[in-house]
Amino acid sequence: MASLSNSNNDKLHFVLFPLMAPGHMIPVVDFGRLLAERGMIVTIVTTPHNAGRIEKSIARAVESGQDIRLVPIQFPCKEVGLQEGCENIDMLTSMEEYLQFFKATNLMEEAVMKLFEKLTPRPNCIISDMCFHYTSKLATKFQVPRIAFHVFCCFAVLSRHNILSSNILDTISSDSEYFTVPNMPVKVEYTRAQLPLLKIKQQSKKCVGMEI
Incomplete structure (x- = not known):
């Protein structure tokens, strides 16, 4: 060293x-x-x-x-x-x-x-x-x-920010249900199953007070 x-x-x-x-x-x-x-x-x-x-x-x-x-x-x-x-x-x-x-x-x-x-x-x-x-x-x-x-592109960062700040994942009842990401300039849809790491980060934020 x-x-x-x-x-x-x-x-x-x-x-x-x-x-x-x-x-x-x-x-x-x-x-x-x-x-x-x-x-x-x-x-x-x-x-x-x-x-x-x-x-x-x-x-x-x-x-x-x-x-x-x-x-x-x-x-x-x-x-x-x-x-x-x-x-x-x-x-x-x-x-x-x-x-x-x-x-x-x-x-x-x-x-x-x-x-x-x-x-x-x-x-x-x-x-x-x-x-x-x-x-x-x-x-x-x-x-x-x-x-x-950040290792993510601007599109991914904006999508993640809008999903987490809106708490829209809390309103989704099924992992296969498509939802529209709020406040995007174009229509962007995901299912919760497509965002496993985002779910982890959402829980991590609550756990350790991380700014995401």
């Missing part, structure tokens, strides 16, 4: 928080490498298991002269009832585990706050997955800008 200290205080320092899921980690790591290629300092914060998944990629970047660091933070599996080492969405087997997982991601807040105080040079920007709501408090405390990372 790379050191947290660096004497190149004239470089901008970006701290990245990818959600522990392949579809989120891969683009965030790629984005971090692009920043590092352009002379930025990049710190990627993740859990030990996920650090192992991307460590070779980061090592190759460091060997090529990029200033990119990989910092693991312990994931609180036991605190939420998950098995030890269950640190990525692709390791989950049930909706209950999804809810436990998202709760655990935001129990990392205290450890990340302590880490942030030790990072040198002082971070200039946070790029955080949308699921890590505590990073907005982190940005406020340390007075740095925060960019929320």
